[in-house]
Amino acid sequence: MKLNYIKITFATMVVAVAISSCKKQGFLDPVISNDLNETVTFSDSTRTLQFLNSIYDGLGIEAPPKNIDFAGGFPTASLSDEAEGRFAPAGATQNAINTENLSGRFTNVADGVWTKYFQKIRAVNIYLKNVDAGPLSTAKKQRTKAEARVLRAYYYFILMKYFGGVPLLGDDVKDESAPFDILRSPYGDCVDYLSKELTEVAPLLPVTYNGIDYGRVTRGAALSLKGEILLYAASPFFNGGGTTDDDRQIGIIGYPTADASRWQKAYNAFTDVINMPGNPYSLEQYTTKPGDGFYNLFLKRSNTEYVLANMQPANKNMERYLLPPSCGGTGSGQGTSTGFGTAAVSTFERFLDVPSQELVDAFSMKDGKNIFAAGSGYNPNNPYVNRDPRFYYTVIYNGANYMNNTTRAQAPIYTFLGTGQTADAFNTTGTATKTGYFGRKMCDSTVTITLGANTNTCYPLIRYADVLLMYAEAANEVGQTGIAMTQLKTIRNRAGILPGTDGNYGLMVNPSQDQMRKMIMDERFVELAFENKRSFDLKRWKLGEAKLNGPLTGMKIQRIGNTGSNYTFTRVPLTQTRIFTFKSYLWPIPVKELGNNLDFVKNPGW
Template sequence: MKKIFCLLTLMCFFSCRKEIIELSPISTVSTDALYKNDKDFQDAVIGIYQPFMAQYLSFWQYGDLPGDDMEQQHSASIDLVNINNFIVNSNTPILNTSWLAYYQIIFRANTVLSKIEAADPKLITNKDRHIGEAKFLRALAYFDLVRIFGDIPLISAPISAAEASTKGRDKVDVIYSDLIIKDLMDAESKLPAKYTGADVGRATKGAAKALLGKAYLTHKEFAKAEAKLQELTTMGYSLLPNYTDLFDYTKDEHHSEYIFDIEYQDGGLGLGSTFTNIFTPNLSPVLNFYGIKGSGGQNGAPTEGIFALYESTDQRKAVSVAKVADGLIDKNGNKIPMTPIDVTTYSKKYMTSEPNANDSRANWKVIRYADVLLMYAEAMSENGKTSEALTVLNQVRTRAGASKYSNLVQGDLRDKIYLERRLEFYLEGQRWFDLVRTGQALTVLQKQGIKPFMTIFPVPLAQIQVINNPTIFPQNPGYD
C-alpha cells in the first residue's frame, strides 16, 4: 500500500531530472524534452513528495517538542534540549534543513506547474490530477513554513538563483490569500476522491478539503472552516471503531479514518521511517518486547502532566505514553520489570517490530478524520453552534472509551475541544501549533521559558547570510 513512496525513493531521483533538484535557471533546451507525456509528469509529481519523507522525520521537533506534553529528558542532544527549553538560535541545524527541504518541494512543484500549463491534454491524460497534486503539496509546504517561520518568500514560479538571492519575505496573510487558499481550492476541484492499487497514498480531494479547512481554522476564518470541514463528513470517512487500530502497524494504514500520511516503505529495503527508534528508550526489555532492532533514541518523552489528563477508561493513554517504572506485561500476563536510567517516560505511538534499525513501517499522519471532526467541532463552537459541536466532540471521545460531555456552554466547550486535541493527537505534530493558533502558548509555556516573540522560530542564519540585506530579508524579531 506504500508503493508510491517506494517508487519515488528507488527510482525517481536515481534517474531523475536535474531541473527539479537544483535551483537553477530553467533551460528550455534541457527541460522541455523531458516533459512529453503523462508518465513524464507523473514521475515529476512523485518527485515532489520525496523531500517530505525526510522533513517529516523531524516534524515532531516543531509540532510536539516545544509544547507542554513532551520534554527532552535525555540530554545527549543539546539541540533537542534547546528546542524544548526555548533557547533556539538561528544557527540550529534543523532550521536550515527544513527551510531547504520545503523550498525544494516548492521549486519542484513550480517546475511541474510551469511545464504542464501548455501541455496538450490529449497527451497528458491525467493533467488535472497532476496539477492538483502539485498544488496540494506546494500548499502543504507553505502552510508548514508560515507556521514555523512566519513571513517567508512567496515563490510561485521557477526563478533563477540570482532572482532568489534578492527575494524578500512576504507577509503571512499574503501567503494564505495568494497561494495556500487558492492552491487548495484548485486542488480539491481537480483531485480524485480515492485511488486504487499503487496510487494509494497520493493526495486526494478529501486531503485538499481537510488541509483547506485547517488553513481556514488557523487563519480564524471560522465560517469558511465549518463549511469546508462539513463537506468531509459526507465523503465516506469514518472513525475506526477501535483507537488502538490506528497505531497497529501490522494492519493497513489506508482505512476509513486515513486522509493523508507521509508514507514510508516497510519490507527491509531501508526505506522505512526512524520514528520507532527515535522515541524508544534504550532498554533491552523494550527493544526485545517490540522487536525493535538497533538502539533506542530516547527522545521526546511525555511529561508527567499528560498522564494525568487521560480518564481510566481512555484507550489513548496505553497507546500513547508509558512510564519505565511500570514495566511491561508479557503475553502471559507477567510483568517485565524495568529500571529508569536516562528517561523515566517514553512515547508508544510508533512502537512496532522492524526488519532493520531505523527502518520502521510507521507512517506520519498529517491529517486523519478525527482531526477533521475536532476542527469541525471547534469551528462550530466559534460560530455559536454549541450543541452541534458537542455532538461531534463526543464522537471522538466515545470512540476512545472516554465519557461523554453534556450541557457545556461555549467557553467550557472550547476548552474541552482543546483538551481533546491533546489527548487524541499526542505526538502527531499538533500540540505546539494548536497552542499558538489558539493564543495559549505564552500562558501555558511560561515556565518553560517562552517569550512573546517565540511563537515562531528564527529564520536560518544561512538564509539571512545569503541575502545579507536586512531591509528586504530581516531576521524574525527577538532573534537578532
C-alpha cells in the same frame, strides 16, 4: 532571498522515500538518476512522474517519528508539554529551542526548515512549468498539476506555522543567476493565496485512490488542508494576537486585528469535508477491546481515517524510536534520514522523546471524567488503572505489559527507581527515561526490534479524527456548541470511553463556549499526542507562556521493600527549565535572508 538559497538541481531530485501501496509497491519506490535535466525529464512520462513523486518526499519532513528532519532530526513532541527529550545528545537541539538559545543547533534547524520547504515549492513550479509540453495524457496532466499545487500549499502552510508570512513565488521559476528580491508577503495574503489555490484544485482531484496510486493527494486532503489553514488564521495568535511594536512586522506575522468572522470560513471549509459525496472518511472502529480502533488504525497502510499521510515501506521505525531498552528501543529509527540527507546512523541515534506527566494527567478515567474531578475514582497510589483506553495505547508506564525483546513474551516494564530497578528505570540523566514513562503510540504490541515482522505503519499528517476536532473547534467559535459536542462524543465513543447513563461520555452537560473550548483543547491533547500537533496548537492558541515556561514534570516511582508491587509515586520537576516568551511563537528568519536584503522583515525578538 538569494535564489541559490532555495536552489534545487535535477541531479539531486531523486525519490528519497519509498511509498508503498497495499501490494508492497507504491508510486514513490526509489528511483535514482544522475542525468536529469528539464529536457530529458519532461520528455519522458516515467521520469516526469518520478519528478513529481520526488516532491512528495517532502511530506516526510513533518512526519513522525522525526518531525523535524534536519541537523539529525528530532520529534517536536519535546517542543511541547507532551514530552521531554530522553537523551542529552538528542536534547541539545530541543534544549536550545526550549530556552530561546539562538545557538548553531537552533539556527541550523530553522535554516533547514526554511531552505528545504522552499526547495520543494520551487520544484513544484518547475513541474508546472514543464509538464504540459510532455507526453502525459491530458487527464493525467490536469490531475498531477492539481496534486503538485496541493503539495505546494502544504509546504507553504508549514513555513507559515514556523515563520508567519513568507515570500509567495506564485508559479515563477527564476533563473539561478537572476536577482531574487521577493520579500515576505502579509500573513493574510498568504492565507488568501493558499485558500484560493486549494479551492480551485479540489474538484480536479479524485475522492479516493486504489492500488499503486494509493497515498496520493486526494480531494479530501485539499479541502482538509484548506480548513486547517483557515483554522490557524482564525486562531488567537494569528488572528490579531501577534502584537508587535515594529510597524514593519504588523500584518506580516499575522492579521493586524482580530476578526471573529474568520472562524466561519474555517467552519464552512470543514463542513465541505464532512459532507463530501460518498463519505470517504470515517473513524476506524474495532469491537474486540475498548480503544482497539484507535490502536489498529496506525498499523494499517490503508484505512478510512488517513486524509493525508506520509506513506512508508514496511518498517519498525516507531518501535525503534519509542520503546524502552528492554524492548530493543534505541531512539535511532533506521539510522538514515527519511527526508533529506544521508548521515550515518550515529548522527540519528537516541532522538527518543518520553511522555511527560502533563500528558499522562490529560488522559481521563475510563468513564471520561477528569482525574482531578471530584468523584472521578482516580487513586494517586494506583494511578494507571481505569483510565481512558487511549492511554494504554499511547504510554508505557510502570507495570505495563509489553513484548520483551529477550524473552519474546509479554512482560511488565518496570520504571521504578531503587532496589531491584531495571534498565528501563527512571533516571535524571536520561539513560532510560527522565519521566518514568515511555511512548508507544503507533507501535505494534506484538513486535520488538528483533521479534516479529515489520509493521505497515505509515505516518498521519491529517487524519479524520483531527478533522472532526478542528470542525468542533470552529463550530464552537461560531456559536454551534451542540455540533462541537457531537464531534467530541464521536471521538470518545471510538476511544472506548464509557458513555454513562446520560450518553455524554464524561463530558460536561450544556457547557458554555469557554468550557467547550477547554474540552476541545484537552481532547486534542490526548487524541493527537505524538502526531506533531501539540506544539503548534499551543502557539496558535497563544498559550505558550502559560504552558511552556518552567520545567515539565515526571513521575518518580519507588518500590516499597525489595519485592512486591507496592510503590510510592512522587511527581518531580524535570531538569530542564524551559523559557517561552513572545518571540518563541515564531522562529527566526535565516540570517542569510536578512543579510542579503535589508528590507527583509525579521520576526519579533530575534
